[in-house]
Amino acid sequence: MNNEVPEAYVPQTPESLPALLGSVAVIRDLLGGTPDRWAVEEVGDGNLNLVFKVRGPAGGVAVKQALPYVRLVGESWSLPLTRAHFEHLALVRQARHAPGLTPTVLHYDADMALIVMELLEPHIIMRHGMIDGVVYPMFAEALSTFAAATLFHTSDLAMAAADKKELVADFAGNTALCGITEDLIFTEPYMVAENNRWTSPQLDGLAASIRADSDLKVAVSRLKVTFMSSAQAMIHGDLHTGSIMVTQTDTRIIDPEFAFVGPMGFDTGAVIANLLLNYFSQIGHESTPGARDAYRNWVLDSVEEFWNGFRSRFLALWRREGRGDAYPAVLFDDAVARVHLASEQERYMAELFRDTLGFAAAKMIRRILGLAHNIDLENIADADVRAAAESRALKMARALMTAPDSFPSIEAVTDAARRWNATTVI
C-alpha cells in the first residue's frame, strides 16, 4: 500500500485553490472570468477530506481533496492519498453504468489527490433532509437503479472473466480504506476498543452484552470474511445517506472512495441500515409524539421500495444483459433450461438478501457502538431519548444478524422495525 505523499502535493485552502484550478482550461471556461474573481468556501463535513465549493461568474464546481490523514481523528491516523485515485476510478465507472446518478467528473489531479466535479445545487445531503423529515419521492427508485446497475455490470454475470480479474486488481490497492471497514465495522464494536463510544451510561449494559454475545461475534466474523474474500462486484463501499445528494427530483451518489470489488450485499445493506437508523431516530426529531408517523411510514416504504426495486432491476438486467462468464447464456438456451435458470436467479437474490440483512445489521451496530456515529441519532440532544432509539436499533440489528432466516422478505424487515420501535426500552 502506497502511503507516500507526492512531492507536488499541497493541501488546498480557499486562497490557494483558484490558482490551481485556473490552470485547467475546462474549469476556467466553466467558472468564467478570472481566478481572482472566484469565490471559494470549504464545506467538508465528512470524516476524511477537504471539500470546496468554487463559484465564478459563469458557474460553479465542487472540489474534493484527500488529506494524508483521517480528518475526524487528526494527523496521528494517516491514510493514503491514493484513495482519491480509487474514488476517481469508481466515479468514472459508476457514471458509465448508472448515467445521471453521480456527479460528473470534470478534472482529476493525481498529484494533488483532488477531484473536480460538477457542483450539485440545490442538492443537500440526504441525511440532513431525512432528519428534518423531508420526503424524497424519487430517491428509492434512483438508488435502486444505481445499485442494480453498478453491481450487476461489474459482476461476473455481466463481465468477461479476464476483465473482471483486471477490475479486482485495479482496486486491490485500496487496502487502507478496506481496513477501516474491517476494523471499525466488523471488529471494534464487538470488543473493548479505544475508538468505541456510545450513549453512556444508558447503553453501557447493552454494549457489554454485545461484546459478550458469541453468536453475534461469530455472525459478524462470517460477514467480515465475506467482505474480505467475496469478489462479487465493484461496490461503492460506503453507501449511506450521507453519500447521497438529493433534491425532490434528482438523486446523486457521491464519495465512492471505499470502492473495491467486494460483496454486493455490503452496498444494499448500507442503504437499508441507514434508512432504519433514521426511522428509529425519528422519536428524537418530532415536535410531539406521533408527529412524524407519516414520515416514519415513508421511511419504511422506502426500505421496501429500495429492495424490491433493486431486486427487480437486477433480475431484469440479468435476463436482458447477462452476457458475462457466470451462468453462461450458452448453457441456458432452451425453454426448460431457462425455467431452471430463473429459479436459480431467485435463489441468488435470496442469498443476496440474506447478505444484505447481515451487512445492514453490522452497519447499524457500528454507528451506535463504534467510532463514527450518524447525526440522525447524534443530534438527539436528550440522551435518554437517544439511547432509547439506539437500543431499539441495536436489538433489531442483533436479530437481523443472528437470525437472518426469520426475515424472509423485506416486508418482514419493516414489520419488525415497527415492532421494535413500539417496544419500551432499555
Place this chain on the structure above:
Amino acid sequence: MNNEVPEAYVPQTPESLPALLGSVAVIRDLLGGTPDRWAVEEVGDGNLNLVFKVRGPAGGVAVKQALPYVRLVGESWSLPLTRAHFEHLALVRQARHAPGLTPTVLHYDADMALIVMELLEPHIIMRHGMIDGVVYPMFAEALSTFAAATLFHTSDLAMAAADKKELVADFAGNTALCGITEDLIFTEPYMVAENNRWTSPQLDGLAASIRADSDLKVAVSRLKVTFMSSAQAMIHGDLHTGSIMVTQTDTRIIDPEFAFVGPMGFDTGAVIANLLLNYFSQIGHESTPGARDAYRNWVLDSVEEFWNGFRSRFLALWRREGRGDAYPAVLFDDAVARVHLASEQERYMAELFRDTLGFAAAKMIRRILGLAHNIDLENIADADVRAAAESRALKMARALMTAPDSFPSIEAVTDAARRWNATTVI
C-alpha cells in the same frame, strides 16, 4: 493479459539447453563438469510445456519451459508465457508453507519463461503408479498436509487483510489459465463444443443427457461463479494425480501454473476427483475380475484419509495460528467465545466439504466428456469396459454435484463410490 513473447525468448531443445544453463553458476556447480558433458532429454508428457531432465557428472536438474501455445492442441491455441511467472510465484510460496513437499526451485529465467528445479528421482508421476496398482502409503498424509498448509496460510484466517489483497493482485493476471478452467471444466462439457470428446458411441446418450440436465447446468454454473469470485486462498489450481510425484516415502507437488487466489474446495475437490476416477478405472487394469479389489480399497481409504487428514490439519492450524484478520482472535478470547468459534469452525469445514464435492464432480465430468482426459481411463483399450467405468464415474459425479447434501461425510462418498462401482451400466 500480457500475451507477448519476450524478444529473448527461445524455445529450448536438448541441444540449446546446456549453454543456457551453463551461464548460471548455481546450476553449473550442481551438475558438475562442463555443459558439453551434460545429457539432456525432453520428457514433457503434459498438455502445455516443455520439460527436460539434465544430468551432469555431479547431479541433475529438471527444467520446465512454457511454450507460447497449448502443446496438446498446437500453435493455433496461444497461451501466455507469463504462466511461468505465476508458477514460480506459487512454487516459492508453497515451499514456504509446506516445506519438503514441492521441488526446490534453483533458478528462474523470466525471459525464457523457464524454471530450473531439483530433479526428483526416482519419483514417478503418481497417476502412472496408480494405473499400475502401486500403493503409496505416505501420500495421503503428505497431500493433506500440503493442502492444509498452503490453503490455510494464504487465507484470511492466517493473513493480514492488506497482505491478502496484495496476494490476490499478484495472481490476478493469470487470467488465461483461469480461463482454461472456466471454459474446459465449468462450461464446455455441458454443451455441444468442438473440444469435447468421449467414448463414442457408448456414452453418446449419457453425454446428451448431461447436456440436457438443467439442474446440473445450474449446479456447475454456481460452482463456476464461486471459482471466479471467491478469493479464499492461493490454490494450486490443478491438483490432480498427474501433478504429484511420488516414491514410497516421498511426495512432491509440482506444476502450480494454474495458481491464483480462488476457492479452497477446488484443490481438495481435484484430489478426490482424481482418486475416484482411478478407482472406477481399475476394472480396466486388473488381470482378472477382482484382482485389484485390495487396491480399490486402498484408493478409497486414501480418499478418506486425505479429507479427514486435511480437515484435522486445517483446523489445527486455525486453532494454533489463526492470526489473520478473519475471525480475529481478539473477539474470541474467553472460554464461551471459544466454544462458539469451535462450532463455527465445524460449520466452515462443512461448507468447504460441500464445495469440495461439487468441484470434485466437475473435475470428474470434464475428464470424461471434455477436452483433456485422464490416462487412468484413456488407457483402457476395450471401449466397452472404458465406457462402463466412465459411466459409473459420471453418474456418481452427477449425484455429487446436484445433491451434495446427501453426502454428509467423506465416508458417505466412498460408500457411494462402492455402490456405483457395483452397478451394471450403461
